[in-house]
Amino acid sequence: MNSPPSTKSKKANSGWHRRHDLxxxxxxxxxxxxxxxxxxxxxxxxxxFLSVQDWVLTESQVPKGFVGLDxxxxxxxxxxxxxxxxxxxxxxxxxxxxxxxxxxxLAYLTMGSSxxxxxxxxxxxxxxxxxxxxAGTLWRILLNSRAGLVNHVLDMIGIKGPEWxxxxxxxxxxxxxxxxxxxxxxxxxxxxxxxxxxxADLLEVAAIDGASRWKTFLHIExxxxxxxxxxxxxFRMLESLLSLDSIYSLTxxxxxxxxxxxxxxxxxxxxxxxxxxxxxxxxxxxxLFASFSIGLVFWFQRKDW
Amino acid sequence: xxxxLLVTLVLLLAxxxxxxxxxxxHAGVExxxxxxxxxxxxxxAEQLEPGFEEMTGIELEIVASPFVxxxxxxxxxxxxxxxxxxxxxxxxxxxxVWNQMHPLDELMERDMWEPNIIPGLMLPGPSGYFDGKRIxxxxxxxxxxxxxxxxxxxxxxxxADWETWDEFFVALDALDAHLEGTDISPNVFAFGAYEQxxxxxxxxxxxxxxxxxxxxxxxxxxxxxxxNQMKSLLDYNPEGATGLSIxxxxxxxxxxxxxxxxxWVSFVRADAQNPDASLVVDNWATxxxxxxxxxxxxxxxxFISGLSExxxxxxxxxxxxxxxxxxxxxxxxxxxxxxFLSTYEDPELIEQYSHDFPNMVHNxxxxxxxxxxxxxxxxxxxxxxxxxxDAVDVETMLxxxxxxxxxxxxxxxxxxxxxxxxxxxxx
Numbered sequence: 001m002n003s004p005p006s007t008k009s010k011k012a013n014s015g016w017h018r019r020h021d022l023x024x025x026x027x028x029x030x031x032x033x034x035x036x037x038x039x040x041x042x043x044x045x046x047x048x049f050l051s052v053q054d055w056v057l058t059e060s061q062v063p064k065g066f067v068g069l070d071x072x073x074x075x076x077x078x079x080x081x082x083x084x085x086x087x088x089x090x091x092x093x094x095x096x097x098x099x100x101x102x103x104x105x106l107a108y109l110t111m112g113s114s115x116x117x118x119x120x121x122x123x124x125x126x127x128x129x130x131x132x133x134x135a136g137t138l139w140r141i142l143l144n145s146r147a148g149l150v151n152h153v154l155d156m157i158g159i160k161g162p163e164w165x166x167x168x169x170x171x172x173x174x175x176x177x178x179x180x181x182x183x184x185x186x187x188x189x190x191x192x193x194x195x196x197x198x199x200a201d202l203l204e205v206a207a208i209d210g211a212s213r214w215k216t217f218l219h220i221e222x223x224x225x226x227x228x229x230x231x232x233x234x235f236r237m238l239e240s241l242l243s244l245d246s247i248y249s250l251t252x253x254x255x256x257x258x259x260x261x262x263x264x265x266x267x268x269x270x271x272x273x274x275x276x277x278x279x280x281x282x283x284x285x286x287x288l289f290a291s292f293s294i295g296l297v298f299w300f301q302r303k304d305w
Numbered sequence: 306x307x308x309x310l311l312v313t314l315v316l317l318l319a320x321x322x323x324x325x326x327x328x329x330x331h332a333g334v335e336x337x338x339x340x341x342x343x344x345x346x347x348x349x350a351e352q353l354e355p356g357f358e359e360m361t362g363i364e365l366e367i368v369a370s371p372f373v374x375x376x377x378x379x380x381x382x383x384x385x386x387x388x389x390x391x392x393x394x395x396x397x398x399x400x401x402v403w404n405q406m407h408p409l410d411e412l413m414e415r416d417m418w419e420p421n422i423i424p425g426l427m428l429p430g431p432s433g434y435f436d437g438k439r440i441x442x443x444x445x446x447x448x449x450x451x452x453x454x455x456x457x458x459x460x461x462x463x464x465a466d467w468e469t470w471d472e473f474f475v476a477l478d479a480l481d482a483h484l485e486g487t488d489i490s491p492n493v494f495a496f497g498a499y500e501q502x503x504x505x506x507x508x509x510x511x512x513x514x515x516x517x518x519x520x521x522x523x524x525x526x527x528x529x530x531x532x533n534q535m536k537s538l539l540d541y542n543p544e545g546a547t548g549l550s551i552x553x554x555x556x557x558x559x560x561x562x563x564x565x566x567x568x569w570v571s572f573v574r575a576d577a578q579n580p581d582a583s584l585v586v587d588n589w590a591t592x593x594x595x596x597x598x599x600x601x602x603x604x605x606x607x608f609i610s611g612l613s614e615x616x617x618x619x620x621x622x623x624x625x626x627x628x629x630x631x632x633x634x635x636x637x638x639x640x641x642x643x644x645f646l647s648t649y650e651d652p653e654l655i656e657q658y659s660h661d662f663p664n665m666v667h668n669x670x671x672x673x674x675x676x677x678x679x680x681x682x683x684x685x686x687x688x689x690x691x692x693x694x695d696a697v698d699v700e701t702m703l704x705x706x707x708x709x710x711x712x713x714x715x716x717x718x719x720x721x722x723x724x725x726x727x728x729x730x731x732x
Contacts, residue, residue, distance in 0.1 A: 057384045058401035058678065059714055080709070144553060145545040166497055166548030168696055254499045255547065256691030271377055273680035274384070 050280035057274035071281035081282065083257050084265035085289070090172055091261060092240040095179035099236055100229065102180065103187020107195055110188070121192070125185040132182065136249030139178045140165070168258035171251045175259050178246055183239065187232055194228045195221070230301045234294050241290055262286050331618040332362025338392035338622055339378065342369035345639045346394065346445060346605060350626060357625050363618050376679060388612030391619040395441070396433070396606055397674045398682075403433055403718030406440035407609035412620045413439070420627060422644045425670040429725035431604045435718045441606030444627045445635075447642035448600040448672035449504045450570035450665065452577075456588045457489070457564045465592040470509050470534060473595045477541045480564045491541040493563035495554035499690040503682070504601040505535045505567060506689065507675065511597035513730040514676055515723040521681050521710035522730065525703065531598070532692060532699050539693075547693055559583045565592070569603070570665065575640050590660035594668045602672035604644065642669075673726045676719035684709040 051071055053063035075081050110121050127135065142149050143164035151161025164170045198221055206216045244263045247253060253260040253268075266286060270279030340347040347369035354365050368390070370378055376398050382389050383402035393399070393406075413419070425431065426443045433441025451473075453465050461483035467473040480491035495501050510531035512524025539546060543557060555573045558566040561584040566573070570591055576582040577589055594600040607627060609619045632643040633651060642665075648654065649666045658665075677685065685706055692702040715723075723729045 056714075058380060058716065061384055061386065079705070140550075145548045146543075146553065146557075163545050163548050166545060167694055252499065254687065254690050255497070255694045256499070256687050256689075256696055258690075258694075258696070260687070268680075268683060272373070272683060273678075274380060275680075 047280045047283055050276050051284050052281075053277045055275075055277045057276060063277070067277070071277045072285065075278060075282050075285060080257060080260070081262075081265060084260050084262045087172065087257075087259060088241055088261045088263075091175050091179065091259070092237060094172075094176040095183070095240050096233060096236055098176065098180040099184045099187050100233060102184045103232075104191050104225075104229075106184065106188045107191035110192065111195060121188070124188060127182045128185045130182065132243065132246035133249045135178060135182050136246040139174065139181075140250050143174055165251055166255060168255065171255060171258045175247055175250060178250055179240055179243065182246070183236060186236065190228060190232045191225065194225050198224055227301055230297050234297050237293060237297070238290060241286075241293075262289075329360075329362035331615065331621060333364070334362075334615045334618040335364040335366065336391040336613070336615055336618050336622060337366045337368060337389060338394075338619075339368040339370065339375060339390050340394045341375050341605070342371050345635070345641045349631070349635045349639055349641065353626060353631065357622065361618070361621050361625075363621060365622060383610065383612065386612060388610060388614070390610055391613040391615060392622050393608040393610055394444075394605055395608060396604060397430075397676065397719060397722060398679055400676065400719035400722065401678055401716040403435045403440060403608075403716065405611045406433065406435065407611050407613065407616050407619075408435075408438040408440060409442065409609065409620075409623075410439050412616075416620075416624070418624060421629060421646050423646050423649075423666070423669055425672070426604055426644050430674045430722050431602055431672065433606045433608055433718075434721060434725065436721070441608045442623065442627055443604040443606050443644040444632070445603070445605045445641050446644040446669055446672075447569055447571045447603045448665070448668040449508065449567070449594060449602075450600065450668055451565060451567050451592045451594050452558070452570060452573070452589050453565040453592050454561075454563075454585060454588055455590050455660070457483070465590070467593065467595050469597060470595040474534075474537075477565070481541060484564065488562060490543040490557075490563050492538060492565045492567070493542055493546065493549070493554050493557045494538065494567045495549045495551045496539065496542065496546045496693060497548040497553070498551045499693075500682070500686045501551065502535070502689050502693060503675075503686050505538065506531050506598075507601050507673075508594060508596070508598040509534050513723075514728040515715055515720060515730065517730040517732050519715055519720045521677070521713055521715055522707065523703065524730075528703055529699050532689070532702065536693065558589075559585060561585055570661070571640055571642050574661065587660075591662075591664040591668070593664050594671070596671075599671055599673040600668045602669075602674045603642075604672075604674065673728070674722065676715060676723035676728060678713065678716060678719065681710060681713055681715075684713075 050063070052066055052068060054065055054067045054070070055063040106124060110117050110124065130138070143151075145151055145161065145163045145166065148161075148164075150164070154161040162170050164174045202220055203216060206220055211219070241261075242263050243261070244267055247259055247261060247264060251259040253264045262282070263286075266279050266282045269275050269282060338350065340350055347367065350367050350369075354367060357363065358365055368378075375394065379390070379393050379395050379399045380402055381387070383393075383399075383405040420442070422443060423446065426446055431446075432439060432443055457480070458465060461479060463476050463479050463483075465476070467476060477491045484491060494505065510523075510527055512527035513522065516522035543562065546554075549557070551568070551572060554566065555568065555576070557563045558568075558573065559576055559582060578586055580586050607623045609616050609623065613619050627644075629645045629647045632641075632645045633648045633654070635641040636643040636648055637654070643649070646666075649662050655662055675682075688697070688702045688706045688709070691697045691705075692699060697705070720729070
């Protein structure tokens with residue numbers, strides 16, 4: 001029987017290992033480190049550089065010079081920028097509330113492993129696999145006020161359908177509907193998996209103690225689901241804020257500036273007007289806005305539910 | 306002796322190749338040309354590619370992209386000095402890089418190449434010009450138009466001979482009275498395609514687009530009058546017109562539910578005469594586009610990039626693509642509006658398009674391009690969209706537009722284009 005190694009020899013061994021492994025660690029880590037820096041930090045640093053430069057590509061091939069925080073100040077005083085912020089908050093906020101609520105409801109309604117439930121779940125997740133630009137076009141046809149299916153169905157039940165895409169409010173609601181239709185299945189999938197992982201004995205104990213179904217959900221299941229729900233919320237919030245293609249094909253940001261979101265605004269500044277300085281500054285403001293929102297969600301996550 | 310015979314034989318064999326080399330001075334040269342991916346211009350180019358390559362020995366690469374991508378590609382290619390494209394498709398949208406284009410006057414003079422293009426289209430504006438030199442040649446031409454139902458006009462005793470929008474509105478009033486109780490509207494326009502609304506404004510507005518200092522501007526009073534008149538057109542449109550896309554508006558006309566339509570005629574010409582797609586076959590015609598403004602022109606030009614390493618080979622392609630026979634073929638087979646006068650003087654076509662040609666040529670001759678870069682256009686049509694849906698009044702719309710325009714610089718090429726077309730403020 002071997003005697004256990006002394007603490008001293010353990011330390012010596014570990015030191016030897018560290019010295020021996022260090023070059024290998026460096027060799028293996030450095031390429032990954034360089035790739036991460038190149039792919040992630042260089043563009044960030046470059047966009048930070050651009051955000052303090054006066055550079056419109058159609059006016060000059062190179063940045064015209066350092067302008068300090070002028071680009072940020074201009075953007076923050078631009079009425080279209082604030083319109084885009086408001087639109088983003090409305091669209092993302094509205095879509096998130098609906099998606100989270102419907103996603104959780106559908107997850108509970110489609111629980112189980114019978115073939116019927118599996119088939120229903122498969123059908124429900126279909127919208128998620130459609131390309132956003134195609135989904136936007138599809139909904140543009142559905143919401144057509146003259147020949148669209150939505151107004152036709154409303155008409156059949158005696159309701160006069162609104163001009164979905166021709167009014168500011170109608171267009172915002174249309175974008176929210178599209179986002180909800182396409183991405184509720186994501187919430188359904190994640191929450192469905194989370195529900196399935198809740199230990200059955202916990203629910204059994206609650207039932208034995210006489211807890212109602214609602215109380216079991218509120219005091220046992222919801223707290224257990226909460227971390228995942230918040231994570232899903234973060235994912236969906238980011239996706240919705242960054243969404244461009246579906247809005248482009250559904251409303252083209254209009255009518256007027258009605259569905260002009262922050263992402264749309266930045267896209268237009270950068271790739272249609274080629275104002276790289278202003279686009280970079282707006283992107284940083286957007287990033288701060290998104291980071292703040294995500295931070296808020298994580299702060300909620302720290303709470304003891 | 307044997308050697309001499311051998312050398313003579315080799316020389317004789319090589320002779321045809323020498324001649325071929327003289328016929329093909331650019332053999333082996335590779336050039337890249339771009340087009341909008343539309344199933345028309347690009348397809349027309351693909352159809353010509355094999356013959357061109359065989360005839361010239363030039364290796365041609367055709368890059369087709371959607372409109373927005375094409376504009377982005379052209380501007381970034383020239384602004385950054387990349388020089389990927391030798392022959393560039395564009396018009397005023399790429400006015401910011403017109404200073405980077407190869408002048409074409411010398412090439413045209415050298416080859417004594419004078420295409421029989423509609424005179425108005427060869428002027429600065431429809432044609433790309435920079436510093437007084439030609440840099441672009443139009444290979445397509447389409448003007449915003451007005452089409453009408455000949456049968457309804459006949460029934461109502463109205464003639465489509467208006468010259469101004471005021472006169473057109475008189476006709477609309479008469480149509481309104483005549484069509485009362487039917488589901489046919491006097492007019493239809495794709496108000497829901499927000500980027501199309503400036504075309505009506507430009508037809509109703511006869512003020513300047515660039516002020517005397519070279520900034521984007523509008524004559525306030527004339528702009529207010531034109532904007533209000535444009536909006537009053539909604540009274541003659543079907544319910545929900547502010548949501549109509551181009552296809553949807555076309556469909557309203559093709560299904561016989563509108564007596565007139567303001568549109569790109571090329572988008573609807575083929576379908577209107579197709580019994581499978583139209584209920585108005587042989588019952589429509591093109592009318593004069595009313596003034597005092599102008600019909601908005603879409604005239605794709607071919608430019609040779611100033612960064613091209615093979616401008617002569619690129620020029621061969623320009624001449625090959627822009628020719629009368631091909632323009633006629635593209636018009637007949639692909640519906641591309643021809644810039645050549647001969648297309649509209651072709652007896653066979655005149656007979657076939659008697660309802661369309663006379664006023665189409667009339668409209669093309671009056672048509673003008675605008676000095677707007679993408680950003681200027683976007684600002685204008687979005688604020689106009691706000692006005693159309695009643696989100697703002699006309700004064701706010703104009704004030705917002707001018708405020709946003711004040712951040713933009715008008716490229717020199719477009720200032721010159723505005724001046725040449727009489728769109729610049731005097732003084």
